[in-house]
Amino acid sequence: MSIEARTAATMTVDTCPGCGSSDYETLGEPGPPYDMNLSGEVFTQPSFEVRKCCNCHLHFKSHRLSPDRLGEFYGKLEFEEWEPDYLFPTDLQILNQLKKLDEKTSILDYGCSIARLSRRLAETHDVYGYEMDKRATAIASEHGLTMFGSEDELFHSGNQFDAIILMDVFEHLVNPTEYMERLTSLLAPGGRLLVLTGNGDSRAYNEDPAMFWYPRIMGHLSFITRAYAESQASALGLTLTEWIECCHYQTPLKGRFTQLLKRSLYRGANSSNARWWERFLVGLPPFRRARNWKQPTEYTCTKDHVLAVFEKQHSMKQNQAATKPDLTASTIGEESK
Numbered sequence: 001m002s003i004e005a006r007t008a009a010t011m012t013v014d015t016c017p018g019c020g021s022s023d024y025e026t027l028g029e030p031g032p033p034y035d036m037n038l039s040g041e042v043f044t045q046p047s048f049e050v051r052k053c054c055n056c057h058l059h060f061k062s063h064r065l066s067p068d069r070l071g072e073f074y075g076k077l078e079f080e081e082w083e084p085d086y087l088f089p090t091d092l093q094i095l096n097q098l099k100k101l102d103e104k105t106s107i108l109d110y111g112c113s114i115a116r117l118s119r120r121l122a123e124t125h126d127v128y129g130y131e132m133d134k135r136a137t138a139i140a141s142e143h144g145l146t147m148f149g150s151e152d153e154l155f156h157s158g159n160q161f162d163a164i165i166l167m168d169v170f171e172h173l174v175n176p177t178e179y180m181e182r183l184t185s186l187l188a189p190g191g192r193l194l195v196l197t198g199n200g201d202s203r204a205y206n207e208d209p210a211m212f213w214y215p216r217i218m219g220h221l222s223f224i225t226r227a228y229a230e231s232q233a234s235a236l237g238l239t240l241t242e243w244i245e246c247c248h249y250q251t252p253l254k255g256r257f258t259q260l261l262k263r264s265l266y267r268g269a270n271s272s273n274a275r276w277w278e279r280f281l282v283g284l285p286p287f288r289r290a291r292n293w294k295q296p297t298e299y300t301c302t303k304d305h306v307l308a309v310f311e312k313q314h315s316m317k318q319n320q321a322a323t324k325p326d327l328t329a330s331t332i333g334e335e336s337k
């Protein structure tokens with residue numbers, strides 16, 4: 001691909017993808033660009049900063065792939081890479097919440113992929129799913145889920161669900177607030193929306209958001225904060241009943257030490273807000289080669305994820321005014337996962 005084409009394949013996000021506001025603060029320094037090769041095709045994440053919307057408190061990337069390019073990116077991504085047989089700590093958090101539901105209640109897994117998690121509930125509950133990837137949809141069907149063939153079919157089905165799972169999906173959405181609203185419309189009164197995603201309030205992330213592993217994933221665009229969750233709950237007639245911060249991955253002690261050391265060396269060499277001992281460490285002879293590291297290192301052992309549980313109030317009061325954004329002004333594009 002030519003340099004011109006690559007430039008056109010990316011875009012700047014100058015208004016909040018949640019509410020359309022152009023009032024934002026920049027968090028930390030820009031992170032470096034990188035390329036990702038998928039089956040011989042190169043996708044470029046441009047240099048970006050993380051911005052915090054002053055209106056709805058959503059965090060978002062300033063530069064990302066354009067909607068068309070994102071579609072091509074997901075078309076090349078093999079879902080098998082993200083779907084191991086075992087459960088992650090984040091999966092267990094969701095299962096713990098769903099255990100509170102009675103048997104035979106109805107659950108929708110939105111963006112379920114191959115239903116690695118929700119297939120475990122298919123024998124005891126009525127489990128429905130929606131997934132953009134048709135190959136993954138076929139696999140989820142084999143595991144006992146009733147799959148919707150399209151978003152139209154889902155949103156016009158007339159179904160109401162006792163629980164909706166949005167696991168590792170929110171961060172991919174081009175228009176996350178619109179999806180919070182649309183999914184809330186599918187909840188039965190008293191039903192629960194479980195959003196599992198990156199934690200925009202996490203301390204490690206906030207030290208250097210654009211150099212933190214989670215926003216650096218190419219398809220990750222938006223990041224939830226508790227303030228955003230509370231503002232959306234208020235706007236959509238929901239109650240935020242749980243805010244559970246957790247790790248996505250299980251990391252043994254030795255792995256945690258290695259991650260912390262590498263992160264400290266990278267920060268010592270590259271970050272203007274590095275701690276004194278991080279600068280000191282990277283000056284020691286055994287570690288000086290870290291000065292040549294071009295990309296931030298993996299650091300997945302902190303509570304960088306969150307499970308936000310929302311309960312739909314029985315009265316259908318919708319408090320749309322102050323914090324409810326004007327969606328017509330937002331950067332709404334194709335839903336992407």
Ligand SMILES: [Zn+2]
Pocket residue numbers: 016017018019020021053054055056057058325
């Ligand atoms: Zn906003």
